[in-house]
Amino acid sequence: MSTPLKLVAFDLDGTLTQHKTPIEPQNRAVLEALSQRYHLLMVGAGNAQRIFHQLGDFPIDVIGNYGMQHGSYDPESRSLRVENAAPVPCDREDILARAAELRYRCGFTHYMGGSVEFHDSGVLTFALLGTEAAPADKLAFDPDRSRRRAVLDQVTAAFPEFNVFVGGSSSFDLAPKPYDKRYALERYCAAHGIALSEAAFCGDDYGPGGNDECVYRAGVRFFKVDDYRRFGETVAELLR
Secondary structure (H helix, E strand, O other): OOOOOOEEEEOOEOOOEOOOOOOOHHHHHHHHHHHOOOEEEEEOOOOHHHHHHHOOOOOOEEEEHHHOEEEEEEOOOOEEEEEEOOOOOOOHHHHHHHHHHHHHHHOOOOOOOOOEEEOOOOOEEEEOOOOOOOHHHHHHHOOOOHHHHHHHHHHHHHOOOEEEEEEOOOEEEEEEOOOOHHHHHHHHHHHOOOOHHHEEEEEOOOOOOOOOHHHHOOOOEEEEOOOHHHHHHHOHHHHO
16 A cells, blocks of 8 residues: 555445345454554445444444434444534425426336435435335345436436435435535545545445445545455455
8 A cells, every 4th residue: 555544434235234234243343353453434325323223333433324414433422423414405396396207207107105205314315116115126126226327317417406326226315415425535534634545445336326436436445345245355455
């Protein structure tokens, strides 16, 4: 490494464990070993407290909702103190109208429940199968993401005030600009006196539309985790 690393940041789902499942003991052991050498940070798309508990309350700072939540680990209480960014207002009727137009144009007119989920943070979920679709239907909808990547440009163009990501198994995540994982990582590093050249990121979602892609393309040292079960092998050089 040309520049010694000070910080190692991680995505969670698909990188350290399966989607919304507890971290495997062997990957937690890798985190414990890395924590002896580096400052560690989680940078996630979901809720910071959910990420923290999914990690088994591992002692780590957690950025959630693409940077709209900042969670600092408190060693005394062994808990996460979360600060939320100011909610970003949006015109719900306008968002729903644009979503309806996209559905008509792209052929996703049949759905269960709501079309768009409006989260308190300001992040939106454009649920192609609807907010009440059956989990099995979601998993079977687009396993290789090809259906969503085919319309990614259209969704991005329809919502120019958002950063758009292929999210979950059948949806798109829309984060108000400038929030994304790169922006979140840059802000965290600046606040802690760490240069981006002193940071590394481990993620699985670095392809087109993936929420790790912005970090991957930013020139940050990046570890591609294509199988969370081989996470330890992927980052082995960090422990040599």
